[in-house]
Amino acid sequence: MSMETTPGIREDLLRRFIESGERERLQEVLRSKLQASGWQDRIKDKCQKFVHENSNDLDKITVDDMAEEVTPFARSSVPEDIKAEIMEDIRAYIFRTLPEADV
């Protein structure tokens, strides 16, 4: 698992991940699981709190500011079981795509 990959292989893997449709399939699974767990509602609450805190400068609020504020919370608040399941699927895909002989 700690094997070093060359730069070209990384880009190739990312491209294959998208083109094969695996990314889209996993994203839909992840989206439905996060919706069911209430994660999206928590993110929306966080965003709305940010808007209320900056309600005086509502015109100056940008999407980038909001994303910068919410991203650490979003990444850390993903339920562990969902994270483990999706990362296992991604890891399985990487192992299928990058077997040891190719590296």
Add this chain to the structure above:
Amino acid sequence: MKAKDDGDSATTAASDKKAAATEAFEELLKQYDTKIDALRKARDALKTAPPASPPADGGSDDAAGGVRWSRALLTIELFCEMIDDIMMDVVFETHFEAKQCASVCAVCNTRCQSDAALAEAAAADGPSSQPAAPDLFECPCCQRPYPAARFASHMDKCMGLSSRRAATRSAVSTPSYPPASYESSSEHSTDRKRKPPLSAPKDAAAASAGAGASGRKKPKRK
């Protein structure tokens, strides 16, 4: 003597129960201690060798950045990208609702009356504020106040400005479309079923009879 024996047996039973309960708790305590030891070891290991994390800027230039792209790092990076995509959908939606709530409509010159915008405004102001009252407009015909959302439909009924009504009236009076004998008028310019001008009723009747004979009768619009 017998009572003493009964007392002794009861005491023995109670002590046996106590010993069994104590044993169960000791077993549980051992398991938790083992778990705590394992977590302490993991914490010490992480302190000495912290795990590599994907670079913040994406790290496409691996040679210059010096990042060792392991399969684990790739997994984390792909997962984080997917999470960020889903998060950005929520961020865009909330940002749009916030801007919509604050802005004034260019068409009706009022604040947005959608449910999301009203909920945003109520939540922003807090529970102490009253719910936002819709802007009321006075009808010039009947002088009654109406909210903006209903003003247009009321004007249709009150002042007879609906084009559909004009089309219905003209459809009832003129079954067919007179070929070219009409005066240009802005009021009739959008109607397909045109009402013949009042000054030439005979011409309209003759034209409609001719159109009917030639089979150019157009179907009625519903």
